[in-house]
Amino acid sequence: MQREPNLNNAALMARRQAAIPRGVGHSHQIFIERGENAEIWDVEGRRFIDFAGGIAVLNTGHRHPAVMQAVKDQLDKYTHTCFQVLAYEPYVELAERLNAKAPGDFAKKTLFLTTGAEAVENAIKIARAHTGRSGVIAFTGGYHGRTLLTLGLTGKVVPYKTGFGPFPAEIFHARFPNALHGVSVDDAIASVELILKNDIEASRVAAIIVEPVQGEGGFNVAPPEFFQRLRALCDAHGMLLIADEVQTGAGRTGTWFAVEQSGVAPDMITTAKSLGGGFPISAVIGRAEVMDAPAPGGLGGTYAGSPVACAAALAVLDVFEQENLLQRCRDVGQRVMASLQALAQKHSCIAEVRGMGAMIAIELCKNGDPHQPDADLTKALAAEATKRGLILLTCGTYGNVVRILVPLTASDAVLDESVAIIAASLDSLQAGA
Numbered sequence: 563m564q565r566e567p568n569l570n571n572a573a574l575m576a577r578r579q580a581a582i583p584r585g586v587g588h589s590h591q592i593f594i595e596r597g598e599n600a601e602i603w604d605v606e607g608r609r610f611i612d613f614a615g616g617i618a619v620l621n622t623g624h625r626h627p628a629v630m631q632a633v634k635d636q637l638d639k640y641t642h643t644c645f646q647v648l649a650y651e652p653y654v655e656l657a658e659r660l661n662a663k664a665p666g667d668f669a670k671k672t673l674f675l676t677t678g679a680e681a682v683e684n685a686i687k688i689a690r691a692h693t694g695r696s697g698v699i700a701f702t703g704g705y706h707g708r709t710l711l712t713l714g715l716t717g718k719v720v721p722y723k724t725g726f727g728p729f730p731a732e733i734f735h736a737r738f739p740n741a742l743h744g745v746s747v748d749d750a751i752a753s754v755e756l757i758l759k760n761d762i763e764a765s766r767v768a769a770i771i772v773e774p775v776q777g778e779g780g781f782n783v784a785p786p787e788f789f790q791r792l793r794a795l796c797d798a799h800g801m802l803l804i805a806d807e808v809q810t811g812a813g814r815t816g817t818w819f820a821v822e823q824s825g826v827a828p829d830m831i832t833t834a835k836s837l838g839g840g841f842p843i844s845a846v847i848g849r850a851e852v853m854d855a856p857a858p859g860g861l862g863g864t865y866a867g868s869p870v871a872c873a874a875a876l877a878v879l880d881v882f883e884q885e886n887l888l889q890r891c892r893d894v895g896q897r898v899m900a901s902l903q904a905l906a907q908k909h910s911c912i913a914e915v916r917g918m919g920a921m922i923a924i925e926l927c928k929n930g931d932p933h934q935p936d937a938d939l940t941k942a943l944a945a946e947a948t949k950r951g952l953i954l955l956t957c958g959t960y961g962n963v964v965r966i967l968v969p970l971t972a973s974d975a976v977l978d979e980s981v982a983i984i985a986a987s988l989d990s991l992q993a994g995a
């Protein structure tokens with residue numbers, strides 16, 4: 563089809579409505595023309611700062627030059643063989659480097675796939691093959707993907723699960739700790755123990771899967787003690803501990819994997835998103851003997867661990883080392899968090915500013931009461947910020963959390979400009995309230 567010379571967002575959205583199912587939602591009515599580091603330009607020539615990063619995919623920014631160069635070099639050699647048919651070295655090198663990065667003083671192996679959901683599905687398959695057990699414990703407010711198994715694990719109904727059931731059996735949801743809303747670590751652990759009393763005996767549970775910071779669920783941070791107690795429960799009952807780091811991994815929280823900050827080594831870690839610097843790749847990293855449980859031929863996929871995505875991911879790992887991005891992540895987190903905390907002093911609609919590294923959330927409430935979620939204000943804040951040139955995403959069980967996933971490569975000037983936009987947007991919405 564011939565491209566129209568004067569593209570605009572409204573006309574493209576109309577074509578999109580006619581051609582694409584409504585189930586694919588849109589946070590913003592914007593079509594991108596070009597992206598560079600933390601900025602994008604739309605088809606109408608407007609500039610925006612991107613605090614969404616394609617939902618946690620762009621820790622190294624749009625089109626990092628080193629990632630682009632690695633991909634171009636790879637394109638000149640070969641683009642696809644299917645790893646199960648003809649092997650290639652970048653897959654092996656990436657596995658070796660991730661094995662070395664994952665916490666735990668034991669031998670590890672890594673499997674590559676394409677999406678986060680696929681990584682989670684495979685981690686559960688591997689856990690079942692290794693333990694010979696079927697049960698899985700996940701958490702309320704958790705998000706693990708859109709395939710039927712991962713939807714079964716997901717602990718949020720609207721919009722993800724609506725109309726898609728029934729979901730696979732033998733999945734149980736425990737409570738995730740949330741200090742702001744009165745769920746202590748004791749409460750959360752007690753809810754796991756209750757499942758083992760009321761629903762399924764521990765000897766039939768293959769794994770507990772948990773996000774170190776719940777992503778879609780509202781950027782709720784798991785305290786280190788929670789991970790330590792889950793580890794102890796798993797060890798006591800022969801269950802595997804899986805950390806779903808699809809959103810938290812690849813340096814978003816100030817360490818390569820967020821779980822490192824709890825001192826716990828999970829049996830498996832799922833990772834994806836920013837690992838590929840904008841190219842689709844996901845991984846399951848785990849104890850070698852666990853990962854080897856499925857028989858030859860039991861794991862894989864046509865595009866799984868594509869050579870182009872492996873080349874991109876290797877470049878992402880290099881960029882983290884060369885640009886000291888883990889330290890930058892902690893600095894970005896501190897800078898943004900400090901400004902937002904100052905904003906919270908001024909606005910009683912801010913129930914809490916929280917986060918880990920540069921994975922930061924603002925939870926909004928009504929009447930200064932943290933227990934009255936304000937989804938309307940949250941939506942309005944994202945819309946107002948967009949008008950002023952900042953792309954924000956929302957999340958949370960009650961849709962009342964703004965989440966910040968800015969590229970770690972963003973300059974201080976861009977960070978300060980963005981926080982000023984958030985402040986001005988809130989001021990104008992509160993003035994009009």
Ligand SMILES: Cc1ncc(COP(=O)(O)O)c(C=O)c1O
Pocket residue numbers: 617677678679680682705706707708773777778806807808809810834835
């Ligand atoms: C923690 C977590 N697990 C799994 C997924 C699913 O990843 P994907 O959308 O790549 O399938 C996501 C996506 O947001 C996620 O945040």
